[in-house]
Amino acid sequence: MFAILLVSILIFVLIMAALAVQIRDLMSSVMALAGVGFGLAIVFLFLSAPEVMTAQLVLEVITYVIMISVVYKTSKLDKTRKYSVREISPAAAMFFFAVVFIIFSIRGIKDLPIFGEPLMRASSLQIAQTISEIGATNIVTAILLDFRAWNTLMEAFVIIVMIVGVTVILRKKGRKVER
Amino acid sequence: MDKTIRILTSYVIGLILIFGFYVVIYGHILPGEGFDGGMLIASAFILCMIVYGRDEAKKRVNISSALVVSAIAGLLLIVVGFLGLIGIRDGHQFFLDNFLPQGDPHYLFSGGIVPVLNVLLGVLVGFGFYALFGYLVVWRGERGTDAEP
Numbered sequence: 001m002f003a004i005l006l007v008s009i010l011i012f013v014l015i016m017a018a019l020a021v022q023i024r025d026l027m028s029s030v031m032a033l034a035g036v037g038f039g040l041a042i043v044f045l046f047l048s049a050p051e052v053m054t055a056q057l058v059l060e061v062i063t064y065v066i067m068i069s070v071v072y073k074t075s076k077l078d079k080t081r082k083y084s085v086r087e088i089s090p091a092a093a094m095f096f097f098a099v100v101f102i103i104f105s106i107r108g109i110k111d112l113p114i115f116g117e118p119l120m121r122a123s124s125l126q127i128a129q130t131i132s133e134i135g136a137t138n139i140v141t142a143i144l145l146d147f148r149a150w151n152t153l154m155e156a157f158v159i160i161v162m163i164v165g166v167t168v169i170l171r172k173k174g175r176k177v178e179r
Numbered sequence: 180m181d182k183t184i185r186i187l188t189s190y191v192i193g194l195i196l197i198f199g200f201y202v203v204i205y206g207h208i209l210p211g212e213g214f215d216g217g218m219l220i221a222s223a224f225i226l227c228m229i230v231y232g233r234d235e236a237k238k239r240v241n242i243s244s245a246l247v248v249s250a251i252a253g254l255l256l257i258v259v260g261f262l263g264l265i266g267i268r269d270g271h272q273f274f275l276d277n278f279l280p281q282g283d284p285h286y287l288f289s290g291g292i293v294p295v296l297n298v299l300l301g302v303l304v305g306f307g308f309y310a311l312f313g314y315l316v317v318w319r320g321e322r323g324t325d326a327e328p
Contacts, residue, residue, distance in 0.1 A: 131284050133277075133281075134277060134281065134290055134291060134293060135281030135282055135283070135284050135289045135290045135291060136207035136208070136284075136289065136290030136291075136293045136294075137207065137208050137284050137285055137289075137290075138206065138207050138208055138209065138210065138212075140210075140212065141206050141207045141212050141293060141297065142207070142290070142293060144212060145207075145212075145213075145292075145293045145296045145297065145300075146275075146277050146291070146292075146293055149260070149275040149296070150274075150275065152296075152300070153256055153257075153260065153275070155214075156253055156256060156300060156303055156304075157253065159303065159304065159307055159308075160249065160250060160253045160303070160307060162311070163246060163249065163307045163308075163310055163311045164246075164250075166311055166314055166315065167246060167310070167314055170314050170315070
């Protein structure tokens with residue numbers, strides 16, 4: 001029952017999104033976008049994320065106030081032209097590559113581990129060996145500075161290179177006088 | 180800046196610095212790490228620079244020497260890494276090896292080279308970002324008001 005409700009709300013959101021792109025009357029388009037936003041807010045509420053729902057609601061309301069004011073100040077009709085024949089070939093290419101991508105991604109998803117199974121071959125080893133091998137209690141620091149110290153070293157070099165670059169660009173001495 | 184902000188900053192800066200050094204030194208026991216503590220130290224310096232101006236902050240910590248200090252800390256990181264190649268521990272001869280003794284967990288002197296690298300990273304990030312901000316800022320304080328970089 002719950003899943004059916006959720007899926008129906010998501011289908012409503014999809015329909016509203018398609019309408020928002022296709023409708024020529026801009027005010028109706030904004031209303032369809034509002035349907036998308038508030039449908040998503042309801043979905044967030046059902047998925048027990050009320051904090052995200054409040055942020056979504058506030059952002060939606062502010063966005064629609066701005067959008068409606070823009071529509072009132074400018075034109076109320078979408079005057080861009082519809083699809084012509086010349087745009088068919090890029091669209092066809094896009095669909096072709098989308099189908100290819102979906103086929104390859106399905107083949108790739110089959111090799112992934114089952115949802116919910118633990119996949120921690122490396123990190124379980126690190127968690128088990130941190131105290132006995134290194135002796136540091138903070139596992140994050142032990143991983144950053146012992147198991148993956150190369151990574152941290154290169155990050156430090158990135159910082160130094162950035163600072164030296166800024167220094168070289170903004171230096172005063174050794175610069176030619178501009179005429 | 181405002182007189183209120185100047186006085187409040189003089190009270191706050193010491194606390195921020197102490198907290199930054201605490202996070203750096205205790206990085207292998209408690210939450211936090213060299214990067215985070217270094218950013219705290221740099222933020223204390225940068226606060227001083229924003230409130231009192233660049234010339235006033237230059238008198239405390241020289242900007243170019245701060246850059247040199249951070250570069251030296253980066254070189255010391257490589258030196259500590261090559262010390263692992265000597266083979267102080269038996270059978271462990273690779274770059275960035277944990278060659279120091281472990282010590283007891285939950286104590287300050289534990290974890291091999293992890294606290295050493297922590298302190299070096301803290302110095303690198305703190306002084307480095309201070310130098311970066313010092314080269315980028317144009318606010319020279321109350322007396323010199325011209326915005327020459």
